[in-house]
Amino acid sequence: MAVMRLGHVRLNVLSIEEALTHYTDILGLIETSRDPDGTVYLKGWDEWDKYSVILAPSDRAGVQHIAFKVEKDAELDAYRKRIESYGLEVEEREANALPFCGRSLFLRLPSGHECFLYAEKQFVGKSVGTLNPDPWPDGLKGAGAHWLDHVMLMCEVDPARGTNKVAENVDFFGKVLDFGLAEQVVAGPQGEIQAAAWMFCTTTPHDIAFGAGPRAGLHHISFFLEDWSDILKTADLLAKHRVKVDVTPQRHGITRGATTYFFDPSGNRNETFAGLGYLSQKDMPTITWNEENLWRGIFYHTGDIIGDFLGVYT
Template structure:
């Protein structure tokens, strides 16, 4: 049984035309299909699955759900009773509930976020193919993001009331889905309260992250770029297109990633993320960040937290 990687994110957007301009022309994704219900499906040039992002027209922004891909259909049957043994209700959605995708195991994390697991999705190939491929296609547009890399979820946290869904989610991901912890922020008088965690199921520093806040929501979805130069170029593309940039290009202390944060037209935060940082391996010691060093953990260059970064999310 194995969760391999993030599969797709489903976002609500308030202006589909503006959203398509953003994800298509600014990030460089491509529309692969639209369905009768009005959902739009997109992929990045270096992805082989048919889509990694689903956009749904709505009167409010935010995350509908995030889906992770497991190795085999049989994994869904193994995982369903394990999830339910945790006291979490599940639903097995039949194949075809989502276009060109097999069965999906649907449930909610302790934080309330909807998650789905699936094993099969139509593969259409990357834009450079798999036979003697070039390093990149001639059709790259905008920032030219390679793939959907990870997601960060804001999770309700009120230690005084005994509520910490960051810790609950982290334990669930470890015990049930076999993710492992790469880094965490510990706070409180005894420095034992998990205020934020970064977790991996691949070899990158994080495939999902959880940060505590007054309510649960979406902090950002992140797209991979090759290098610091590509992050800078993506900032130029955003400036040309008058994209609302939240945090200009910088480096994280946590994960060591090179980054820029910005918003789509509906207010959903995006990130372009570069730099491997380190190999996330199961026997790598967990990196601990203390509350007094959190500024440099998030924004290494200045060491100063940006208010909007933790206070604004969908």
């Protein structure tokens, strides 16, 4: 029984046309379906399921829900029991409640974010197919993002009130969904406040991350690119199209990834991320960053304190 991966995120966008241009022409995702209300479904060329990103027209920005794909349908019943005995409410939704998906489980994470688990989603296939494939397809646009890599959620933390939704999410993902904890940031005089966490269900350092903020929200969604030269070229592309770049290409200490951050036209932060980082396994000891080294962990080369990186989110 296992959660296989982050299956998709449903993003709220203020202008569907601008968002679509950004995610297809610049990031290189491929449109696979569209609802009459303008909602668009997208996938990366290297992904095989129907979609990994849903863009939903809204009067606000941010993430509407995240969804994880589990291995087998029967596992949903087991997860339902586990979630209930952990003490969270969970509802079963019928097939197609999540478009193009089988039945699903809906729950609110301790942080308040909406989350689905599902086992089946319509198969489309990679753009290069499965028989004697080329390493990449012709006709890719923009960055040619391979896949949705991970999501980082902001979770309410207020030590004065004893609130720590980062720690609560970590506990839930560890105990109920069997995620591993690859890295964490601890703060406070005795390092007693878990202020950020990077968790995995695949073999990469993170499939989901949690950061501390004054309110729940979306910090970023991240797309995988092959290597450093793709990261650099994508940054060129962002500049060429006057996309608002938040962080220019560099390396994270945390996860060791090569990264660039930027904003979509609704202000949702995106990342392009390259490199394995390292092999994550459930028996790997958790890496800890203390508060003094937080910024070295985020921006490894400079260690600069860029408060807006944590303070600005949707």
